[in-house]
Amino acid sequence: MTDTFSFQINATDGAARTGAISTPRGEIRTPAFMPVGTAATVKAMYPEQVRATGADILLGNTYHLMLRPSAERIAALGGLHKFMQWDRPILTDSGGFQVMSLSSLRKITEEGVTFRSHVDGSQHAMSPERSIEIQGLLGADIQMQLDECVGLPCEDAEAERAMRLSLRWAERSKKAFELQPKGRALFGIVQGGAVPRLRVESARALADMDFPGYSIGGLAVGEPQAVMMEMIETVEPHLPQSKPRYLMGVGTPDDLLEAVGRGIDMFDCVMPTRSGRHGQAFTRFGKINLKNARHQNDPRPLDEESDCPALRDYSRAYLHHLIRCEEMLGSMLLTWVNLHYYQDLMRGARAAIAEGRYADYKAATKEGWARGDILPWTGE
Amino acid sequence: MTDTFSFQINATDGAARTGAISTPRGEIRTPAFMPVGTAATVKAMYPEQVRATGADILLGNTYHLMLRPSAERIAALGGLHKFMQWDRPILTDSGGFQVMSLSSLRKITEEGVTFRSHVDGSQHAMSPERSIEIQGLLGADIQMQLDECVGLPCEDAEAERAMRLSLRWAERSKKAFELQPKGRALFGIVQGGAVPRLRVESARALADMDFPGYSIGGLAVGEPQAVMMEMIETVEPHLPQSKPRYLMGVGTPDDLLEAVGRGIDMFDCVMPTRSGRHGQAFTRFGKINLKNARHQNDPRPLDEESDCPALRDYSRAYLHHLIRCEEMLGSMLLTWVNLHYYQDLMRGARAAIAEGRYADYKAATKEGWARGDILPWTGE
Numbered sequence: 001m002t003d004t005f006s007f008q009i010n011a012t013d014g015a016a017r018t019g020a021i022s023t024p025r026g027e028i029r030t031p032a033f034m035p036v037g038t039a040a041t042v043k044a045m046y047p048e049q050v051r052a053t054g055a056d057i058l059l060g061n062t063y064h065l066m067l068r069p070s071a072e073r074i075a076a077l078g079g080l081h082k083f084m085q086w087d088r089p090i091l092t093d094s095g096g097f098q099v100m101s102l103s104s105l106r107k108i109t110e111e112g113v114t115f116r117s118h119v120d121g122s123q124h125a126m127s128p129e130r131s132i133e134i135q136g137l138l139g140a141d142i143q144m145q146l147d148e149c150v151g152l153p154c155e156d157a158e159a160e161r162a163m164r165l166s167l168r169w170a171e172r173s174k175k176a177f178e179l180q181p182k183g184r185a186l187f188g189i190v191q192g193g194a195v196p197r198l199r200v201e202s203a204r205a206l207a208d209m210d211f212p213g214y215s216i217g218g219l220a221v222g223e224p225q226a227v228m229m230e231m232i233e234t235v236e237p238h239l240p241q242s243k244p245r246y247l248m249g250v251g252t253p254d255d256l257l258e259a260v261g262r263g264i265d266m267f268d269c270v271m272p273t274r275s276g277r278h279g280q281a282f283t284r285f286g287k288i289n290l291k292n293a294r295h296q297n298d299p300r301p302l303d304e305e306s307d308c309p310a311l312r313d314y315s316r317a318y319l320h321h322l323i324r325c326e327e328m329l330g331s332m333l334l335t336w337v338n339l340h341y342y343q344d345l346m347r348g349a350r351a352a353i354a355e356g357r358y359a360d361y362k363a364a365t366k367e368g369w370a371r372g373d374i375l376p377w378t379g380e
Numbered sequence: 381m382t383d384t385f386s387f388q389i390n391a392t393d394g395a396a397r398t399g400a401i402s403t404p405r406g407e408i409r410t411p412a413f414m415p416v417g418t419a420a421t422v423k424a425m426y427p428e429q430v431r432a433t434g435a436d437i438l439l440g441n442t443y444h445l446m447l448r449p450s451a452e453r454i455a456a457l458g459g460l461h462k463f464m465q466w467d468r469p470i471l472t473d474s475g476g477f478q479v480m481s482l483s484s485l486r487k488i489t490e491e492g493v494t495f496r497s498h499v500d501g502s503q504h505a506m507s508p509e510r511s512i513e514i515q516g517l518l519g520a521d522i523q524m525q526l527d528e529c530v531g532l533p534c535e536d537a538e539a540e541r542a543m544r545l546s547l548r549w550a551e552r553s554k555k556a557f558e559l560q561p562k563g564r565a566l567f568g569i570v571q572g573g574a575v576p577r578l579r580v581e582s583a584r585a586l587a588d589m590d591f592p593g594y595s596i597g598g599l600a601v602g603e604p605q606a607v608m609m610e611m612i613e614t615v616e617p618h619l620p621q622s623k624p625r626y627l628m629g630v631g632t633p634d635d636l637l638e639a640v641g642r643g644i645d646m647f648d649c650v651m652p653t654r655s656g657r658h659g660q661a662f663t664r665f666g667k668i669n670l671k672n673a674r675h676q677n678d679p680r681p682l683d684e685e686s687d688c689p690a691l692r693d694y695s696r697a698y699l700h701h702l703i704r705c706e707e708m709l710g711s712m713l714l715t716w717v718n719l720h721y722y723q724d725l726m727r728g729a730r731a732a733i734a735e736g737r738y739a740d741y742k743a744a745t746k747e748g749w750a751r752g753d754i755l756p757w758t759g760e
Contacts, residue, residue, distance in 0.1 A: 039701075039702075039705045039707055040698070040701065040702075041702060041707050041708075041709040043707065043708055043709070044708040044709070044712075045709070046709070046712070068701065068704065068705055069676065069697070069700075069701045069704075073676065073677060073697070076677065077677070077679050077695060077697050077698075078679070083695070083697070083698050083701075084698065085693055085694060085698075296449065296453065297453060297456065297457070299457050299458070313465055314465060315457060315463070317449070317453070317457050317463070318420070318457075318463050318464065318465075320449075321419075321420065321448065321449045321463075322419075322420075322421060324448065324449075325419045325448055327419055327421050327423065328421075328423055328424045328708055328711060328712070329421040329423070329424070329425070329426070331708060332424075332426070332708070332712070
């Protein structure tokens with residue numbers, strides 16, 4: 001354990017890196033996938049189960065938590081870690097992204113943003129300072145500056161305006177963050193839409209401010225994967241090599257493999273949890289949609305060689321039945337399957353980078369997805 | 381292990397009895413509470429968790445399973461135990477009760493009942509023989525005769541007609557059951573509404589047929605608890621002492637304590653699972669409604685002395701938050717709490733009967749509920 005925040009790279013393989021972020025609440029092995037615990041719970045999972053899949057860190061959503069049960073209430077109860085029974089690191093977003101995507105009657109000014117809650121219509125204000133205050137009340141180990149994220153495609157001028165505003169908010173966030181206890185970290189967020197010169201300007205300006213880590217925001221907002229990868233390649237050379245890079249809100253297993261290969265260290269996404277609740281399993285054989293009627297008589301588990309009970313012990317026919325009947329156990333098992341797979345993918349990536357065989361790992365993993373099940377079950 | 385079905389009474393205390401039912405799939409300690417696994421899952425629980433609360437046996441609902449995924453499909457997949465990953469005993473109902481309460485366009489004749497599925501409107505027929513066939517396909521260890529259950533209050537003539545029909549169906553069910561493998565048991569079901577002479581007639585006629593166990597049906601259908609207890613007291617002397625008695629669909633913790641004291645050995649009820657999903661916790665301090673705003677700042681767990689993580693590790697404020705946000709983890713934790721409590725109640729009853737102090741146990745347990753929390757939390 002340490003009382004400071006630090007990042008150590010243990011090995012590189014091309015642009016890919018593996019290492020560890022040290023925090024007072026524990027180590028985060030990178031590349032790392034962070035399960036999303038929106039409302040102080042990773043949906044359909046017990047916290048110790050999430051840990052057992054290999055997660056070193058969770059993500060909490062500032063927007064949701066400020067509305068329910070409120071940052072002040074969580075602080076009075078001893079902070080988010082204690083509230084949700086997760087004693088390892090937590091990263092919080094700034095709330096900005098979900099203010100934009102979920103709330104109503106939004107008004108953005110230089111000062112910040114006012115909006116109405118999607119839950120009860122109540123009026124709220126968010127500024128860089130208030131976002132950091134909330135994240136501090138929650139007790140987040142890694143916090144995000146408030147930024148403005150534009151959807152893609154987007155006019156260059158609009159992307160530029162939002163990027164510049166985000167830089168000014170980065171300065172204000174950094175100043176507000178100085179009040180917080182040692183050992184926590186604030187990340188700056190690169191914006192700039194799909195415009196390379198704006199992305200470079202944003203990355204350089206943030207690097208000059210010397211953050212302990214850098215997020216790449218404004219991607220996975222509707223653009224093709226090729227654009228996402230182009231933006232990562234554009235930005236990467238301008239971010240300090242010695243600091244962790246976090247690609248926000250990404251993504252599919254394929255996105256993760258590609259982005260790790262381009263030097264990304266951290267990810268979060270609702271995909272494994274949300275897809276699980278909708279009957280989709282991510283496995284080494286690719287995506288399997290358990291809602292599909294072809295599984296209804298299939299006695300095979302998803303992966304009999306797995307060490308995860310959700311993959312090993314329950315037949316596809318049973319999982320299909322649970323999903324069709326909208327039984328909670330279906331969501332519980334498939335969320336477990338998916339979080340297990342995402343962590344497996346990161347475990348494999350870390351080992352491969354350490355051994356200098358990341359390209360092979362990526363290719364072999366994709367081959368597994370493409371091949372699908374070794375022997376499709378043909379029925380009785 | 382044994383290859384036959386048998387019941388042994390180890391101790392009695394007044395009318396209360398404690399013992400064990402032996403089956404080829406394991407022992408059922410009595411008095412026993414059976415969690416309800418309607419659609420081949422105890423809602424919001426992993427099967428190994430259900431077992432860990434102390435459950436020796438689950439209940440499956442024939443009506444739900446015949447509609448989805450169908451008895452034939454479950455049989456082809458190796459039976460209900462394998463399907464739902466529960467290798468201990470399973471009791472199934474006949475399907476009759478839920479045909480009456482859930483399906484539409486029902487038509488009852490001497491032969492059986494036709495109805496339309498509440499799921500997709502498909503047409504189905506159920507007879508005593510078909511019910512037993514389905515329960516056999518599921519592989520249920522303890523099966524129920526098809527009966528007709530009337531709601532209360534009810535005209536005497538109607539209760540009499542349904543009771544007589546149920547007796548004729550008992551004969552047919554028994555005959556159909558002869559085809560099944562050894563080691564399984566079929567229970568007859570006492571009916572007769574709230575009319576003592578009908579209940580006595582039903583119990584005597586079933587006892588003459590010599591079933592390995594007897595259910596008391598047609599209670600917990602709207603009548604006051606006093607009527608339920610009067611009917612149990614009426615029926616009990618006419619049931620063979622050496623056979624298990626199962627009070628169907630009952631009930632509250634108080635109902636269980638009272639019925640155990642009147643010689644009942646087995647219970648099932650959706651109350652602990654359904655109430656859990658609706659934010660209600662059953663504890664040794666009585667019922668606690670976690671939806672109530674008075675819990676929103678309460679840092680105390682439900683019971684810090686409990687060995688159940690759901691009771692011990694999570695604050696009431698957190699449980700309140702989860703229920704308010706309709707998070708699955710709220711249902712998962714409170715279902716766990718409630719199943720744990722129901723099993724605790726039965727564990728305590730068994731020990732108390734064995735030691736000849738059941739009346740004291742009942743009184744002390746009710747005192748705990750009435751006293752409530754020792755120190756109501758008064759806020760910050």
